[in-house]
Amino acid sequence: MAMAAKSFVIRMLWLLLAQMITTPTLSLGPSGSCVASERDALLSFKAGISDPKGRLSSWQGQDCCRWRGVTCSNKTGHVVKLDLFNTQYQPFSLGGEIGSSLLALEHLNYLDLSWNDFGGRRIPEFVGSFKNLKYLDLSYANFAGSIPPQLGNLSKLLYLNLDSGYYSNSLKPVDLVDWLPRLYSLKQLDLSGANFSNAVDCVQLANMFPGSLRYLRLSNCGLSCEISSFSYSNRTSLATLDPLRNMTSIEELVLGSNNLTGMIPVTWKNLRSLKKLDLSYNQINRDIIELAGSLPTQIQRLDLSSANLIGSLSSWIENMTSLNFLDLSMNRLTGPIHSGIGKLTNLTYLDLSSNHLDGVISEHHFASMMRLEKLALSNNPLTMVVDTNWIPPFSLDYVDLGSCKLGPHFPAWIRLQTGIGFLNLSNAGIADSIPDWFWDVISMTYYLDLSRNQLSGELPASLEFMTQASSINLDSNQFHGQVPKLPTTLDTLDLSKNYISGPLPSKLGTPYLYYLDLSNNQINGTIPSSMCNHLLLLRYLDLSSNQLSGQLPQCWTSSQFYAANHSNLRPLAKLDDLQVLDLAHNNLSGIIAPSLLNFKAMTLASPNVSYTQYEVLHDSLNSYDPFILSMVTKGQDREYYTDLMSLMSSLDLSSNYLTGEIPEEIGGLVGLNNLNLSQNHLIGNIPKTIGNLQSLESLDLSNNMLSGEIPSTLSALSSLSSLNLSYNNLSGRIPTGRQLQTLDDPSIYEGNINLCGPPVSKNCSGNETPSSDLREYKNDAEMSSFYLSMGVGFATGFWVIFGSLLFNMTWRTAYFLFMDNISDRICVFVVLKWVRLIASIRTKKAEK
Structure with a gap:
């Protein structure tokens, strides 16, 4: 959503620029001025598309010039502008087939169908027949297939936006070299997300752009080449292949999220109009000092994040005095931050996070940054040392200083940043009580992270004053008090590893919560059944390592009864999205009722991705989400990023006082990656249905009173890499085969004196028979083989005789x-x- 919002803002900026470029003589035509043939064309267009929310409900009556999205010339009455840009969200999208009746709008010079959903249809070829068109925006509209070369007929076009948005790589720029250069008036071009793979090489790319371009966006296009090939035809001589050689008016160049490598051309230093350059998420792999030498000094916005850059922020930085936006995050920059950065008086956005920068930063680094609004230095071993009475020259709305050393005292200068929306001071070495003024400062904060410090003090009884809050993370501190009432906007809360006490509130106050971690506190009492009714969107719930007692919530243990007998109560006990449930290390009692296992998300097969791949996947994501969830799996306490939560599913009820048998219905949770029921008082057999859990990687049933034979169906768990059945009353021969052959650690079965066979040392006497389910499996297999052989024999004999007679x-x-x-x-x-x-x-x- 963050990327979509960013694209939306950029699109609006482009729209404003385009409005300045296009002729500002458009206005609402006088009453009755609508041309009848054009009105009929618009009605025919309306009849062919879907409009689920009635956005075109005003399209009625005789005067089409007064219809929503339609603008006519105040001189001729002809329709000159059709603006159907969707300002809402998906349900408000227009769709369906775009009819050629629009060709009757011969005077149309502005067409915007962006942010709708046309279902993967191709861009109509007839769009190339609007000879007067100056503005064309089909971005974020789910068009697919080849871009029609007829667009090259739009010789008056000034603005063209075909950004694929959510539907990246769906558009293919076929014959781009042939038709794009014919748009010799074009000033703004956005082909982001188009699939350039195997469609064009960098040499072709060098000659296709019209020299009139001011804004060029080709992000996420699959471009794979060396940037230097844009300037040199061979290794020895300067060539005429520089794509920007005639584009002396270029102001914005966006080539992010491709696979561009090597050094940028030296000739780019002569681009005197260039104000914005984005080469983020490429593989530049060069020293930033060398790269900076090829940049024009008048550049205002520079995004080189995740570009595999090395080097340091030395004196070159103070020469970029025009910069108002600088993003060098997620690179390999080292050394201290040069104090010359303080000369960037126009800077509003500074992101140096996730590098290897070190040393001390002080108030001198920010002395002249009066316009600074965003400061991100997180994930660097930096130390911030400022005077306790320091008055910052800036007013920040975004502060990201996680893992920078700010302590031991709470930074007093934060008190003056009253408009903070995003605040991350996690792992900052702060060992102090939370100041009283802090809760007033964060009243408008939507993201708060103070985790992994040594902050103390009592939490407010209510955080409802944080009316914009979306995520709050206070874990691993020394806060005390009860669980507070929460803002209705909150979706993520982590108060784990503190000294929170008292019972859980009957109602937390937020209907949108999907992540709740209250583990490792001193919370007592029972789990309120109201949690089932008010937290219907929960995906992650961790109440482990508290002092909770009593039985599991009634709504979790009787949902089948209610569903069968009270059809009007089927919202009850519907935590359909719950993927991670951890109630370990409490004093919970009672049985594991079959209805507890009805969490729908756990019954869906998870992607075939192992835990070991989660970290790699997280590194490849563009989103910033520092929240980390903790799970005991494979016998270890492991941490995973919450943005990968959709890839995992876990149920942990260990270290409680649960009794009864493990229900057969456990086999329905086929999405589980981790199942831990250890250290309870469970009895009976291990259900054979456990062999259905094909996604299971870790299974722990140790320290119970389970009896009987180990079901051979365990050998069907091909993903299982951690198993613990120790200290039960299991007996008989340990099954073998497939995955169980790799789990040869005797400690898996320790404490079950009646088990025999590898890998334990006790040999089987020979009288032990395979487990009952294995015998049934073999009997079924033998009978199946007999009937199969009989059937094959009958069919063969029948066709030998009958076939001979037939032919x-x-x-x-x-x-x-x-x-x-x-x-x-x-x-x-x-x-x-x-x-x-x-x-x-x-x-x-x-x-x-």
Whole structure:
């Protein structure tokens, strides 16, 4: 959503620029000025598209110039502008087929269908027939297939935006080299997301852009080449292939999220109009000092994030005095931050996070940054040392200083930043009580992270004053008090590893919460059943390592009864999105009812991604989400990023006082990656259905009172890499086969004295039979083989005889003559036997 919002803002900026470029003589036509043929064309267009929310409900009556999105010339009455840009969200999208009736709008010079959903249809070729068109925006509208070369006929076009947005790589720029250069008036071009792979190389790319361009955006296009090839045709001579050689008016160049490598051309230093350059998420792999030498000094916005840059922020930085936006995050920059950065008086956005910068930063680094609004230095071993009475020259709305050393005292200068929306001071070495003024400062904060410090103090009874809050993370501190009432806007809360006490509130106050971690506190009492009714969007719930007692919530243990007997109560106990449930290390009692296992998200097969791949996946994501969830899996306490939560599913009820049997319904949770029921008082057999959990990587049933044989179905768990069945009353031969062969650690079965066979040392006497489910499996297999063989034999015999008779007339005639002869013989034989039998009976009667 963050990327979409960013694209939306950029699109609005472009729209304003385009409005300045296009002729500002458009206005609402006078009453009755609508041309009848154009009105009919618009109505025909409306009839062919879907409009689920009635956005075109005003399209009625005679005067089409007053219809929503339609603008006519105040001189001629002709329709000159059709603006159907969707300012809402998906349900408000227009869709369907775009009819060619629009061709009747011969005077149209502005067409915007962006942010709608046309279902992967191709861009209509007739769009290239609007000869007066100056502005065309089809971005974020789910068009796919080849971009029609007819667009090259739009010789008056000034603005063209085909950004694929959510539907990246769906558009293919076929014959781009042939038609794009014909748009010689074009000033703004956005082909972001178009699939350039195998469609054009960098040499072709160098000659296709019209020299009139001011704004060029080609992000996420699959471009793979060396940037230097834009300037050099060979290794020795300067070439005329520089794509920017004639683009002396270029102001914005966006090539982010491609696979561009190497050094930027030296000739780019002569681009005196260039104000914005974005090469983020490429593989530049050069020293930033060398790169800076090729940049024009008048540049205002520079985004080189995640570009694989090395080097340091030395004196070159103070020469970029025009910069108002600088993003060098997620690179490999080292050394201290040069104090010359303080000369960037125009800077509003500074992001140096996730590098290897070190040393001290002080108030001198910010002395002249009066316009600074965003400061991000997180994930660097930096130390911030400022005077306790320092008054910053800036007013920040975004502060990201996580993992920078700010302590031991709470930074007093934060008190003056009253408009903060994003605040991250996590892992900052602060060992102090939270100041009273802090809660007033964060009243408008939407993201708050103070985790992994040594902050102390009592939490407010209510955080409802944080009316914009979306995420709050205070874990790993020394806060005390009860769980506060929460803002209704909150979706993520982490208060784990503190000294929170008292019972859970009956109602937390937020209906949108999907992540709740209250683990490792001193919370007591029972789990309120209201949690089932008010937190319907929960995906992650961790209440482990508290002092909770009583049985599991009634709404979790009786949902089947209610669903069967009270159809109007089926919202009850519907935590359909719950993927991670951790109630370990409490004093919970009762049974594991089958209805507890009805969490829908856990019944969906998870992607085939192992835990070891999660970190790699997180690094490849563009989103920033520092929240980390903790799970005990494979016998270890592991941490995972919450932006990968959709890839995992876990159920942990360990270290409680649960009794009864493990229900057979456990086999329905096929999405589980981790199942831990250890250290309870569970009895009975391990259900055979556990073999259905094909996504399971970790299974711990240790320290219970389970009995009977180990089901051989465990060998079907091909993803299982951690197993613990120790300290139960299991007996019989340990099953073998497939995945179980790799789990050869005897400690897996320790404390089960009646188990025998590898990998434990006790040998089986030979009288032990395979477990009952294995015998059933073998019997079923043998019977299946018998019936299969019998069926195959019957079919073979049948077709040998019948097929021969069917396809050979001579054999068929002989066969039927033979059968007639045999039937006659049989008939005569039977009649003679019958006559002799009757005669014999009569003779015996006469003798008597």
